[in-house]
Amino acid sequence: MSSAARRGASFGPFSSRSYRLYFAGQLVSNTGSWFQNLAISLVVLQATGSATALAWVTMSQFAPVFLLAPLAGRLADTIPIRRILLVTSGGSVAVSVGLIAVLGQSELSLPWLLGWLVLAGSFQGVERIAAQAFVYEMVGPKLLKVGTVMTSVYVSAGRSIGPGLAGLSFAAFGPVPCLAINAVSYAAVVIAVLLIRPADLHGRQSSRRGGEKILLRKLPVFPLLLALLLVNVVVTVTAMNMNVVITALVTETLGGGAEQLGAAHALNAVGAVVGAFFLARLRSLSFRTLAPVCVIFGVALAANALAPSLAWFLALAPVLGLGIGLFQATLNASAQSLVPPAAIGRMMSFVTMGTFGSIPFGALISGALIDSASGRAPFLVGSLACVASAVAVWIIVCRSGGRGTAPRG
Template identity: 25%
Template sequence: MPAAPATLWTPFAHAVFRAIWVAGLVSNVGTWMQNVAGVWLVTTLTTSALLVALMQTATSLPAFLLSLPSGVLADLIDRRRLLLFTQAFMAVVAAVLGVLTLTGGISALAVLGFTFLLGMGSALNAPIWQTVVTELVPRPVLPFAITLNGVSNNIARAIGPAIGGLVIAYYSPGFVFLLNGLSFLGTWAVVYAWRRTPTAVAGPAENFIGALRAGMRYVQYSPALYGVLVRTFAFSFGASAMWALVSVVVARKLHLSSGHYGTMLSWLGAGAVAGAFLMGRAGSRLNFNQRVLLGGLAFVGTNVALALFTAVYWLYPVMFLSGIAWLMVMTSFSTTVQLNVPKWVQARVISIYMLVFQAGLSVGSLVWGELADRTTLTVALLGAAGWMLLSSGLALPFPMRSGENLNLDPAGHWPTPEVQGEVDPDDGPVVVMVEYLVAPQDWPAFRQAAELLTRLRLRDGALRAGVFADMAHPERITEFFYVATWGEHQRQHLRFTKEDQAIEAQVQQFHTGSVPPHVTHFLAFPKSINVEVPMPLQNLEAQQ
């Protein structure tokens, strides 16, 4: 019997995912309580709209600085241990901030500083947390697991600000910070109880710098990721106006209390939760490209409403619809990224995606906050709405490509190269040459297929790659690629996926030889100079 189709509830059938999801929900509630308390505390400690907007920057900037290194660490080091470290670090920072606030020894700049430290912990934690999901559920269930993670964050957004607002109103922001610290400790306990099976690492181990370059190179030569990254920055830059300035709208324009600010964010979170169920029922009717376009247009209306509406009760349904749009867009971005990358580089690519997203939030918060200080709040919000409207045109040149049907498991079909003697993984460089016999009438089609294969070589580790024809025998065509070390070439064998085999087969179908294309490996001759060195001037004069 065929397996029942996955639904939004299917991931909860996996016990470890269920436990970590609940722990994440509790931690997210604490984080949103912290956000409300921090922003409101700064709002009461200073009259500068720029300093209030910088709270968003203090949260986002660490992700801009640390996302990529944290993604590399998540691919190289045991993820469970990293999660234990990040949760403990954030618990300590939140506790210290709470104590200082309760004792009266806090300032607006100090709140920004502690928020930056929490942002550092979150930046180290986020790529690991997103990547862990792929270990807890099978690939067909992954889109629903990612959506549920978004639901967790938005349930927290719906109730966290309200709880935080009540604690602030009746007690002090310091108690909110202490509760957030306890939520991190709860997550730490659940992760500690998780007995993760370590992933077996095949081939030579990567070092940090090499792994960093490999992740950036993968994105550089993966067109499927271009659309996601461009659209992510455009959306987060425009949407940052809402996150950065909504507290200023409540406090300065509408002259309302922290309770109304928390309620506004609660409506936003409630909309996101409702959006998860709507996508579960009708999401298949819209592809990821259409979802992001629709969500961006919804945020045009959000920014216009925040700029022009003067009654808070009209803003509540606007924030509800904004929550639906936010979840729809963010899950589309995240799912597209995770479905288009193999496991060996997953955390690094996710970290690059998050870096671009947080860069948009950080720069956008700074731009719209500065514009609000120099002009008016209305001008800044209408400017953000105009940006969102213009950026909707990116749907045509940068469409998002679904990867649901991709098979990104290692192909494992390349034979082990014949080697005489022992070769150290750090020896190199290495040149690999593949010889084809191609009839002249097939050259145009072969060239197109070979260009795709060349991009795969560069994506998986080659520093240079190309295709050359023998001048004496033009039908003899040689593909070459140049790799820094023997170890890196061994990792290339493991990075080539079953999906890539289709492109390789397109190239090989033009080979007319009676035997398969001949592959030769060349290693830099021992103790030879592998870079061109100019001859000293005196040697040239002696030769003359």
């Protein structure tokens, strides 16, 4: 084995200079995003006292993802992704400045806030899909599974660092400095992308010359793709509205404040990081892996719903994060493994539609459940949905003769 091969085996995707740069930039950016997310959530909840209003904030952020995902997938398969990421990161900086102006007013204007969040969601939706397709270009086919799983680490690590710092910053300085920190953090992505050399990337030339001839519905694994996307929608709508649910449960039901809310998200993220490293050690991830993963997620949701106090909820937060991390990483890795490289952008656009485009609907449902019942209700509903999804996945795998994977083409 050559020295380069040994290095790649030892360090996985981090043997790629491009991946190291991008990972670092996204870690900073994801950490900064939590300053904005936490500040806006607390400001809206303090101004309105309504979980439904908080759900509208979430809907404004993620509805554009649902609408733009098909276009974003085609762009990721036809336009150099470095160019897309530079545009989306620059646009996000501009939107953050606009949000600073809105929250800097003496009285909150919810319509203006929602309008700026729609713009933020538009840029972030295109960026998320492009970033997932970018993993293949940075690490190549052999390290794609590990590279995809490890991208969830910078998301989770940012969540473990950001909320705690954001809670302290909000308590000490208020919302405007939190948004300013987020605006500055986007510069890390811009710098990282500019430092990545195009010559170091693995080409997906077939996706830019005739890639549209690859139709997902013509692939032999199309039934598995449909089932994967359906499971994603069901779990996302019922169990992934953590910004609404955790904020309401910690602050309204359990009597916590900004510091406790930040701690809940941070501890949640610790479990997600652990889950990602566990999955990275597995030889392969496939559709069938979703069955046990959904069971673990369902049990974690139920345990958090039954937490009798804030201290117990915080103690169980890493378990919830473990379930979230296992589900998201397994979903993304198995989705990319089922399709040819030329179609990754389009496949991940559909996954993103389910992951982020469905969140607004789930947020509205969760907000209504919280306002009519309690902050525990959405956790219990999500738990039941995850267990039902696990049963459905197992039935589909059994009916397909145990086939949960597909060769790359």
